[in-house]
Amino acid sequence: MRVSGCLWLLAWLSLFTGGCSRTEVPEFSQAEWQPGGKMTHKRLSKRSYVFAGQAASKQQQLDFWTGFSLFRDPWVIAPSSTKDRDGLGPLFNARSCIACHSDGSRGKMSQSGESLPTSLVLRVGSTTIANYANNHAYGGQIQPRAIRFNQGEAQHKPQGEAWLQLDESVERSSFADGENYQLTRPHYQLTKMAFGPLPEQVTVSPRLSPNIYGVGLLDAISEQDLLQQEDIADSDKDGISAKYNRVLDVITGELLIGRFGLKAKQPSLKQQIAAAFRDDIGITNNLFTEESCTQQQVNCQRAAKIGGHSSVEIPDKLLNLVVSFNRLLGVPPARDLEQKEVQHGRALFYQSGCHLCHTPSYDIAEDYPDAAIAGQKIWPYTDLALHDMGTDLADGMLEFDAFGQEWRTPPLWGIGLQADIVGEQRLLHDGRARSVSEAILWHGGEAEQSRQYFIQLNQAERQALVRFVNSI
Incomplete structure (x- = not known):
């Protein structure tokens, strides 16, 4: 679906009349080689993202690898002799964190057909009420798996909630230079629903598990720096209306800006992890x-x-290690x-306006509580804000x-390594895009407007832009 010549001319002119902020290409900085500052990996790996940042102290590295064992190893049904990792379910998506975050990246995309999804989480919510109380049988997330008792402890066993039927259709079009392309549009349907259909005005949103490397740095960006980017009414007339989600901090009861989750539903890294433990693995915690x-x-x-736990299934000591x-x-x-x-x-990235949502860099405060993270200049290429997509x-x-x-703007750092580390590159909230170009x-x-700019580039220019994104 091409834009007509007149429409494209208007779009092109608007790129260059919206002020230098949209098209100005900043001078290249040597700091861009180290996207996480001193929390960048010591050396490049094409096998895993799971490495501590260089600035982590020896004690932090011990905590890192202990926490990784809790992240990696599967949880089991309680009661069990393995008290530190029992309590799975009763309903769950996966038995471990790493099942959805392969080597610190995204999990594998579900295949076409009917399946019990793992990395592709199916959120359930309202199309009309922002913070409605679930009054149906499925809660806020479809959990397709349920624990099985081998010794008859339960006469009535829990049921997995539903299966997923994933179908795809192909859509074809062409770039302005005549090169053809095709996109694969996913179609989702719940099947084998254990408690009947969802009510009207309740929908399902597929979400492919996100990358998790660098999340400590994203958690450390100051709220002030983020809110300086908020422009809900597009007062600067650049076509971008960054908005921060205001979400509940379950500890304090305050509304804070959301940073984590594909719609920025969680305000902090700890709350994001605690929610994933409960919703994805069925592990209760003090949040x-x-x-x-x-x-x-x-x-x-x-x-x-x-299960036999006197309180929650993962105590604070172990949760904090994760x-x-x-x-x-x-x-x-x-x-x-x-x-x-x-x-x-890189020049085309800025000239196209990609940087207006994918904010290149931030400076973390010198007085941030964790010395390993404090004072770093980072290059995540995200504003963590919501945008109409x-x-x-x-x-x-x-x-x-x-x-x-x-949707919240996803970070771009490191995504060019996904194909090597995971075996595929899957982008966007539901993993439908198989490359940067498709995304x-x-x-x-x-x-x-940025999409149309990309369509009008010639093949060499498109390849250069994509290669830059895969290099950062």
């Missing part, structure tokens, strides 16, 4: 003390009482940045202040 069983899931509630592992995960070094083609792609990417679901077409072509809404 989320109740199992995710709904009132209608009587067998789930019965099974939850069998948080330390995530916080200290470094970022891979950039690659090939001084090559001519990559530098050309258009109808093609809309899920229709409301989450706090996030509307159905809005750009799915952009709409506030990013439509």
